Amino acid sequence: MGVKLLLDKAHVEGIRTYDVYRREGGYRSVEKAFKMGPEAIVEEVKKSGLRGRGGAGFPAGMKWSFIAKPEGVPRHLVCNADESEPGTFKDRYLMEFLPHLLIEGLIVSSFALGSNATYIYIRGEYAWIVDILEHAIEEARANGFLGKNILGSGFDCEIYVHRGAGAYICGEETALIESLEGKRGNPRIKPPFPAIQGVWLRPTVVNNVETLAAVVPIINMGGEEYAKIGVGKSTGTKLMSACGNINKPGVYEIDMTISVEEFIYSDEYCGGIPNGKRLKACIPGGSSVPILPANLLLKTAKGETRYMNYESLSDGGFATGSMMGSGGFIVLDEDQCVVKNTYTFARFYRHESCGQCSPCREGTGWMEKLLLRLENGAGKLSDIDLLWDIQRKIEGNTICPLGDAAAWPVAAAIRHFRDEFEWHVFHPDEAVKRNYGLAHYADAIHVPVG
């Protein structure tokens, strides 16, 4: 069993309530944090090497240190709970089963940043979790952990839950801020960065749910101890949400030293692929990161074992690697169609494009139509080159990363599975009846030991 820092108490009966959570050692980090003071907390988070768990992997302590502190201007911490990257459902799990862990992390982080009014921006569909969080907030307030002069520290803090209404783009921090202001979720041009001018033009830090929850063990054990877990710049633990064709879909906390093969096949994690089928491909970090065929997933291009951490998953760049992203781990078995899978993601990004930037607004719809045509056996060989051309012209040419997120899965699918796309063109009658199958990726298939 690997180290667990976030989900270690997830199965304790009644852990959702304040009393049980407190009895199990909850809210200790708040008491410790008040003794340390804001600067020391930021230092510990820096030392921990904690990287943003939402997808970008930016060092959290550094992000905190950018916040401007103009005299007399309130600052805000905003928790990004808009979790909407396909394949990702880890924040939901954390909020649903350990709401007080998030509240505790938010209080410590609010104190470190000087936020007296902190917001949880939660995706609108997680409606029942709003009730769970608001109940936890009420319990925390009733026990003196929120409100005025918390534990006699002189620090005032309120946490409010703000419910979104269905928009992937609001997971992008400036779109989230616009949405929090009651507007359409159109991303802002940076600079100014939120740390200087965020919500209501006040200095703002936006962090993912898991990132803020991780502040609790960091304060409890110290940044240096936290940094000893994991490997290299992948410190601490990471929540992975595993789905697709696996025996045990769910949320797993990993310490980032295990191999991809172990994660997929071990009974402790995904438990292998159902019905004895073989592994074809995997999208290891949410729909926007590059899909990898089995041979490049389990081993890098150099033939080394690939591990479940930021560096190893991105080994080889986009040519032969992928990304840790949000931790949305999507497995495809031998009977899945890469063209169809890519089509559903292209449709997703067309649906979610805010429409501000032409390359994304026009390009996502164009890619969706081409992919549908190919999937239906009506595509031309030139459509594949056209798809490549469109994705290349979207990438890097938009205000926010949604354009890149839409381009990457298409690029990677063509890069690694071009033969499957061509098969759809050359065998249109077969393409509507059956899937391409495993082809030469079979040579990389995991052979169970013994």
Added chain:
Amino acid sequence: MMKFNDTQLTEFNRLVSHYPEGKQKSALLPVLHLAQDTFGGWLSTETMDYVAELLHIAPIEVYEVATFYSMYNLKPVGKYMFEVCQTGPCMLNGCDNIIAYITDKLGIKAGETTPDGMFTLKTVECLGACGYAPMMQLGKTYREHLTKEKVDSIIDECRKNAAKNN
């Protein structure tokens, strides 16, 4: 003219109180949820104008938001809305069969409502339940690990609840 009752106004005031003085527009998204839940599951122009008036903002500021976010319905919907996810992970786990089954069983295509106004079928993009696929949203909750049998029992449950409430 439809208006919030006292309980709903208390909730409205609670939502507005979350934001700084003069920034009441920030409450727009939560208030639109409240309005949609209160006034028949969708947002008419009349409802949106009422929300604008309550928040002291121009009606266009409400329209542009209501048309942006997928959870706001701009036309009437059935008493029960089946929002079935069709993105990658749900597709890998057979959501196409579930959508086809519902279409067949209720005699409506995605985006349509049954003639008796009971059910609306809507296909949606990823709802963050990928590990529990295939799935749908029904009201405030998720229905996961869907099978044809499960869909049957959900439909029965809705019909029973509707009969009870009449």
